[in-house]
Amino acid sequence: MIRAGVVGATGYAGAELCRLLSGHPQAELAAVSSVSFEGQALSDVYPAYRGVCDMVCGTQDEVVERSDVVFAALPHGLSQELAADCYAKGKVFIDLGADFRLENEGDYRQWYGGTFLHPDLHALAVYALPELFREQIRGKKIIANPGCYTTAVPLALAPALKNGLILKEGMIADCKSGVTGAGRKPSQNTHYPELNEGMSAYKVACHRHTPEMEQSLSHVAGAPVTLTFVPHLLPVNRGILATCYARLTPGVTMEQIEKAYHDAYDSEYFVRLLPKGKEADIKNVRCSNFCDISLHVDSRTGTFIAISAIDNMVKGAAGQAIQNMNLAFEIEETAGLKALPPAF
Structure with a gap:
């Protein structure tokens, strides 16, 4: 042992x-x-x-x-x-x-x-x-x-970035976290009356996890990558929901994206790609080591949207x-x- x-x-x-x-x-x-x-x-x-x-x-x-x-x-x-x-x-x-x-x-x-x-x-x-x-x-x-954000965001974006299916510029990670991510020590913004029935952004465009995510994604892309990161605090105990946006490389199709993600993650026990039409949800990964990812394309604007959900404590x-x-x-x-x- x-x-x-x-x-x-x-x-x-x-x-x-x-x-x-x-x-x-x-x-x-x-x-x-x-x-x-x-x-x-x-x-x-x-x-x-x-x-x-x-x-x-x-x-x-x-x-x-x-x-x-x-x-x-x-x-x-x-x-x-x-x-x-x-x-x-x-x-x-x-x-x-x-x-x-x-x-x-x-x-x-x-x-x-x-x-x-x-x-x-x-x-x-x-x-x-x-x-x-x-x-x-x-x-x-x-x-x-x-950490939590720095797991959820790179897993959501890595296959598209590695295969050149999205542009390296202008990526956005819009993330929501359960309050356990703030640690056990009480603070005003995690006090129940302050947190309950509310949701707010914090450390907008200046969160310490930003360079860590950029470091991982730069290794994947083989070139420097920058990212706009906006975290929010949810009135729940556990979970990270990362909604990540990127501009599609011109001419890229949803079929190419799906293939890249299946090639990357089909053999990964802890990453679950969701069927078309489903969206990742933190309740479905609670208390587990799974990362659920759903893939979406807004064809009107040429925007790729990858949503990942993990339990921030697991x-x-x-x-x-x-x-x-x-x-x-x-x-x-x-x-x-x-x-x-x-x-x-």
């Missing part, structure tokens, strides 16, 4: 990791840590876990010592030293934060206000969106796990991290992640 440890186990992403690892056939939860709840059982923080995941939150050092793989569910800026410690001790390190996602230190400085403390480790790290960069992930020790965080663990240890990629979404 792979011994897995979670640093930051009482945040939403950390708790979701513990939930999923508890049912993994080839991994076991070996240790958890939490600064806020050290010495308390995870099931005291999340009563739903009682009797199944009662592990007591210890220290970060204990997690590293007891684990073969360490998942870091921490805010940006807190993972680099932990990664160095894990690497020195031969552990696999999977970062759910942003510290290893951006390849360019200037971008990290601009968007996060930090620096690369260990440039050698950044050079060894892999950006791990499996459906796009699978072969680079296998056997790696430092893994940057993409495919957009913990589930994808476990998918990456499976790849890193070269076991079945779907292990521990085949549960269907609830039907209602």
Whole structure:
């Protein structure tokens, strides 16, 4: 069994990791840590876990010592030293934060206000969106796990972009997120009376995930890509709905688009292309590692519309991290992640 440890186990992403690892056939939860709840059982923080995941939150050092793989569910800026410690001790390190996602230190400085403390480790790290960069992930020790928007948008656009079916200029990602994406710590805009029965945009054209999406899509396109990104907050717990717009390359048909997407995703267990006339919906992927994608063309305006839906806590965080663990240890990629979404 792979011994897995979670640093930051009482945040939403950390708790979701513990939930999923508890049912993994080839991994076991070996240790958890939490600064806020050290010495308390995870099931005291999340009563739903009682009797199944009662592990007591210890220290970060204990997690590293007891684990073969360490998942870091921490805010940006807190993972680099932990990664160095894990690497020195031969552990696999999977970062759910942003510290290893951006390849360019200037971008990290601009968007996060930090620096690369260990440039050698950044050079060894892999950006791990499996459906796009699978072969680079296998056997790696430092893994940057993409976030929710940065999974939903590239998966929606990549096949069209890779095959030259859409223009690289003028792409727009109009996205909606469940409130768990804001983390467990309360804030005014996630307070129930502020959130309920409302929907609003935030960080318009200046969200930190923008350069990460552009980085992935640029690799796919083989040339620099820019994107207009507008996120919104939904009054629901889970889900990302990404509605992505792009200009069709002149002469491109819907049949060409459908072929490109089927070629890209028919062999992908976690990506489900929806039949013509259906639209992706967050309720159909809730609590699962699936990404549903629907394809549309507005022939009047020459606009391509790809809509993707994921659960931001699973495919957009913990589930994808476990998918990456499976790849890193070269076991079945779907292990521990085949549960269907609830039907209602």
